Amino acid sequence: MKHQDHDWSGIYNHLRESLYEQQIVCSMSTQLYYMPETEDLEGNPEMHEHLVPASYHRVTAVGSAKRLMKDEAKEPSSIVQSLRSCIENAQSEDQGVMRWLHVMRDEAPSSFSSFIQRIITRQEKAEKSLKEAQQQMENEREEREEKSQTLEEMAVWCDDIDWHWQQMKPIFAKVADQKNLEGWEQKLRNLKGKVHAASPLETMDFQTAQGLYDQWESLYHETQEYRSF
Incomplete structure (x- = not known):
């Protein structure tokens, strides 16, 4: 079955929402490096070790879904495999991101607790949208197999x-x-x-x-x- 017969727009939108939320996570967490009270905040470097690859995998996933949606891929099955792998890899890195965000919140000055909590909320939204994209892919894969x-x-x-x-x-x-x-x-x-x-x-x-x-x-x-x- 040709992948161009598949509607990728819903999956693409979920992935784009996830990427947007993580862009905010990147911006806010990087901002902490440039404020005297948090420039050496414990957990931020470790969190970024996971955030950078998590963001990369999201960027790649969005690009893959966009190519599939626009029927630009010459070998669609390999693009789908890449997309699925990127989602799984991003989810794996997200675990490290969230773990170290909680460390950051606990170690930050009290005046920054709410700021870091907002970062956590954004990360939770990023993970939720990513999961929705994965679930839609799985549901539609099962539907294609049934057909x-x-x-x-x-x-x-x-x-x-x-x-x-x-x-x-x-x-x-x-x-x-x-x-x-x-x-x-x-x-x-x-x-x-x-x-x-x-x-x-x-x-x-x-x-x-x-x-x-x-x-x-x-x-x-x-x-x-x-x-x-």
Whole structure:
């Protein structure tokens, strides 16, 4: 299935929101280096050791989602793998960011406690949006896999009923006119064409399949009655 058929805009928006929140985290935490009361605040250097790669992974994730959204990627599957990896790596680094932010809050002068708490709140928002992007990716992956499995099952069903049709067609011709037989075959050809093109199946397609089976079953019973004479 082509990844350009997938709507990446929702995932992109979640990632962009996450990146924005972490930009504020970067700005506020770096600002602490340039104020006398907090220039040597315990935990800030250690926190940045995690914040820098966390930010990098978010930047890369946003860029990957944007390329997928705009269909610029020549090898979309590798871009998706990269995107998923960046989200997971950012989440891993986020744990260190949050751990050291709490150290910073505890070690900061009381007048800066609320300032650092605002940084923590921003980081929490960054993590929440990142998790939402990951969850949407997972939900849509499961949906794509389910649709793919449905297509495979329908393809097997089409081939199976076509085989049975060909076996019974000479007998069906004795109880049905040629126009009805040709109509059945045309409907099956149309359905098989859609399945083999991996086009999304709609309710009407399942109704068509049910109609084909019902007609086949009806003709089969008629031939049994015909044989009994």
